[in-house]
Amino acid sequence: MFSRAFRVRSNTAIKGSDRRKLRADVAAAFPNLSAEQLAEFISNKEELNVIKIYCHKGEAVTVYMNNKNPVLFEIEKALYPTVYTLWVYPDLLPAFWTWPPVLQKLAGGADLMLPGVVVPPSGFPQVERGTLCAVTLLGNRAPVAVGVATMSTAEMLAAGMKGKGFAVLHTYMDHLWEYGDKSNPPTLAPLVTDSAGKENAEDEEMEGKEPVISLSTDPLQQMNVGDLSLQERDSCAILMGKEELEENRAAETAEDASTEGLQEPEDSRTPQEQMDALFNQCFFHALKCKVKKSDLPLLTSTFLRSHMFSCCVKAFAVPEGFSSASAAHDSKSEDREQAYRAPEIIPLYGVSTKMIPLFQESGHKKGSSLSSSEVRNIIINYVKANELVDETNKNLVKVNAILCDCLLDKSEQDEISHLKWDDLLSRCLERLQPLHQVTFFGQEPVVRKGNIEPIDVTIAQRSSNKKVTIIKNLELYGLDPQCVANILQQKVQASATITPIPGTKDRVQVQIQGNQIHHLAKMLLEEYQLPRKYIRGLEKAPKLGRKK
Incomplete structure (x- = not known):
């Protein structure tokens, strides 16, 4: 809900009567809070503000601020704690574990899928569908997300830990967290609730071979830099929805990470030095193998999404026989097609x-x-x-x-x-x-004057009675004209070119031989999920003859 920037409507100090009503509402919503904790949470001495905000999808949300940190948010008269509150009262909600790499997906707006939930030795908490729950990372009891269970505990187990488990409302590192002091979660040791867990902990301590899992306060340090490889790791994508490889792949990933950590000597560099070296390696790999001169200058967001995440390396080396030109063309087209998400307009x-x-x-x-x-x-x-x-x-x-x-x-x-x-x-x-207002995935909303121009598709007549399809305004919707031209060219086996639009600056159009509106419409409407109202000219598609 808060994965994108929200708009503050009003900010006022709470009145005494409203403070008493809020305390009663909190006591009713969270009966686990003792009287002392409730008095400390909603104190009469500390300043408490009420902020009315509108989220990027238009939801009206009320946020309660205490000491410049959001502590509660209210949606349709239902109260929810923020991560700042859960760090003070970590046992306020039933908690479920997940892997550290999943946090980045949750902060980006994804829900928590059941394959990404770790089963603790003591079993899951018993919850019903619609129960408010906390999400913690493996090795730290400090919650990093707040969500609503979409299944009961029994239904989760009966489903074989497949499907969506929790609708995530708020996470550490989202925009609601950024509205506070941006502090990091504390390190809270997990509660050992059964004998098997204690024995395992004792065995690890005695042997001294396997490292004890701990959570760094910096989310970028939650995975060992040495564990990143040149091939794009797909564990997070599997945990977040590709259920066919769920538990086995997650277990293999964890085992591989621990095995590599045992075989390699300890890195004496500071985390800052490790990340700087990793950044340089990714940068040189992108320049050598993936980025063309026509792509420069490159946006930092594009570099991070298309090259940094997918090209983390231990040591930069181009394999023998690696074709830089063909690999750059294929991988870039594939990355852009998969990464594209229709903007919210x-x-x-x-x-x-x-x-x-x-x-x-x-x-x-x-x-x-x-x-x-x-x-x-x-x-x-x-x-x-x-x-x-x-x-x-x-x-x-x-x-x-x-x-x-x-x-x-x-x-x-x-x-x-x-x-x-x-x-x-x-x-x-x-x-x-x-x-x-246009909001591209992972970016801040942009407000522009006028109504947005639709993607304009026209058919033009050329010499020898040949027709060409011309597509304009792709850039307004975050589409790369060159990428669209390459994909269309491969699908219809016809030549495609990029030409400047007369009378405009830095605007180009795609021109492809023949009337290709059928193929273009299928790509824009089905693959890119663009609403039909933002595409003009699809009615000019050729009429299909009847099959005899």
Whole structure:
């Protein structure tokens, strides 16, 4: 829920009566808290603030701040603790273990799949479907995520530990955590609850051969740098949803890591030096084997996603017979196709100069961006606050001086005294400045002026009565025109070129021989999951003849 940036709507100090009500709600939601812990948690002496926020998908969330850290968040009158709270009260919720590499997936917005859940020696906590649970990393009792169980404990075991186990709401390293002091989780030793666990711990201590698992406060240090190999490790992807290899692959990964750690001498370099060396190795491998000159300059986010994660190496060396050009072409096309996720596009409205008098009462200035639902609420509140609803007909709104100046044309000002609700709202939206917000996966939302241009597909006639398909505006949706051209060329076995769009700067179009709209539509709609409303020209596809 907080994997992307949210928008703060208001921030106010909590009142005394609201503080008492919150304490009662917390006591009802978390009966495990003792009276002393509750008094400490919701103290009368410490400053407590209430923040209203809107998440990237439009959810309205209330966040309670204590000592500049978010301690609770409320969604539809249900209270949830943050990781800051769970670090102080680690036993507040039933906890489930997972592997350290899974944390990065959870922080990116993924839910916790059952193959990624580690079965402790004492067994799982007994929970029902819908129970609020904490997620901890193997070797540390400090929770790193908060989620809701999608199955009961019995259903998890009956399903063979396959499927989605927990809908994750909040994690360590997400944007809600970043709103606090950004402290790292404490190191809390796991509770040993059965004799087998104690015996294993004693055996490890006596033999001195196997390292005791511990959690570093730095998430980048949770895996040994020496354990990373040139081939892309798929354990995290398996744990997060590719269930066909779940427990066996996870166990093999853990065994391989421990075996390699025993065989290799201890690295005397500091973690900072190790990570710097690893970064340099990944950088040189990307330049040597994957990145073309036309790709430079390269965004840091692209380098991290496409090259850093997939090309971690022990020692940089290009294998004999390795074809740099072909491997760069194939691997780059595959990486971009798999990594692409359709952007989230939200239409917004900006307050124009003419509309300032209507919106200034709600605290908005020129240029403020609002969603359609926010505009609707502001207009409704304005009408009610100024008692403009017609007494005889509730469907009509009386037009006062401000509404007249903002919403009526000069020719209408002497003729119209009332407006219907629908007409009032539609006129308001028409006179606001059109904006749109685009959010690409793993990036901050970007607000742009105007309505987003659709991907434009046209058919042009060339010499000898030959047709070509022209595709424009792919860049606006995070698609690489060169990558799209390469994929189309392979699928339809026709030549494709990239040419500049006349009259534009740094904008290109894809041109491919023949009418290829059928293949293009299948790729954009099915593979890239782009909504049809953002693609213009698909109706120009050739009509398929009937088979005889």
